[in-house]
Amino acid sequence: MIVLRDVSKIYNTRLGPKTVLDRVNLTIRPGQKLGVLGCNGAGKSTLIRMMSGAEQPSSGKIHRGMSISWPLAFTGGFQGSLTGADNLRFICRVYGADYARALPFVESFSELGHYFREPFKTYSSGMRARLAFAVSMAVDFDCFLIDEIIAVGDARFTQKCHDELLVKRGDRSIILVSHQPSTIRSLCDTAVLLVGGRLLSFDSMDGAFEFYDRLMTGGASPL
């Protein structure tokens, strides 16, 4: 279980304090696949970083009852000047995973070819996504935090993610944030909406998508 209780995050900006998350409450059960929908700047990435523990909330409590991945995003988690292989080695050491065992899987899943031994900063966003995803699968967590990265992949990558996450690791939890309902629809069983720092729950996925559609076309008031 992961439980967020009244989690708020306030950033100090030049124009004064800005509330990015406002008393968010959320519970994630083992095996649950949760999609967090929100438009750009809604606080999705901030929410996922709070969950991972990479950042501390300004107030509120987060209980982590299972092992959680770092936020799989385009930036962060990898050192630009290190090669893909060296980054894998570092991450294996940090999480106490076996590098020799992880290496073949990551090398074949990420399909980086000789780029696997080139610096991470030379990678395209698709390559970064594949590497981040493969490394997190190799380390193996109870809960994977995914920040948009699946959305950039081609159909083949999406299919592979689907196989790894839903078929081989059906008992694990996923928290996927995206502004694209289609990505969430293909991988998640529940959806919540993040609007103006507040989290809105819905009884059904369709309810969430409908509300989101209306929000995007300007038809619904945020709260």
Add this chain to the structure above:
Amino acid sequence: MQTRLHPTPAAEGLGSEFSGSLLRSALIQLRVIHALVLREVITRYGRHNIGFAWLFLEPMLFTCGIATLWTMAKMTHGSSLPIVAFALTGYSSILLWRNCSNRCVKAIEPNLCLMFHRNVTALDVLLGRVVLEVIGASVSLTVLSLVFISLGWMAPPSNILIALQGWVMLAWFALSLSLLIGALSERSELVDRVWHIFTYLLFPLSGAAFLVEWLPSAAQKALLWLPMFHGVEMLRSGFFGGLIHPHYDAGYFAVANLSLMFLGLAATRQIRQHVQPE
């Protein structure tokens, strides 16, 4: 305090063998620092030519250069002290805390991407850098001592335990200072700008180039407020034994280090709230 969770179920089982999460947290912290040190070695020295041997060679070359200069300048001021050993002990101790603290200035920012991993904290990043510098300076001192002793340029330390105590306490001082400077430099640009000037100005005030005994007693009293004097004097007392009359107070040095470390840890903890991983 928040427990650091082990990620894999297998490892989770392993962890439960140990009573108390403090020990498990300590093990994870050691693992993280180990990973950071090895990563630092690759990013700093690469895998080209002699690679990470530079970690020792650089301080060794520095120390040799200073030893040569001081020999030519007759820096022992007419005393009968062996100049090579005088330069080696003095310059090594200054290298220790200067390199550590300089490496920790603005050390957090280039590592922000790694702090996406919950278990990698600002404290770990700073500790990793200090560990590497302490290893470099210690190997440099040891190897150069052995070389100079075997060449007959200096005598073996008269009391190796006192020398070791001095060195370890200097490393403790270096660590505490580095945590404080490293954390403060993240909060204010000013620290970054001023610290390098400050270390240069501290050079003549570090006790590397003279013995406290040589000073008038008023100056002795004033300078012995600076903690690093006690370390150098202790180290030299271990090397020279009865040849010199050392001025140090291990108790004062320990209290000073403890206070500095407390401030350093508090400042490092503070930046945790401000860290925004990229």
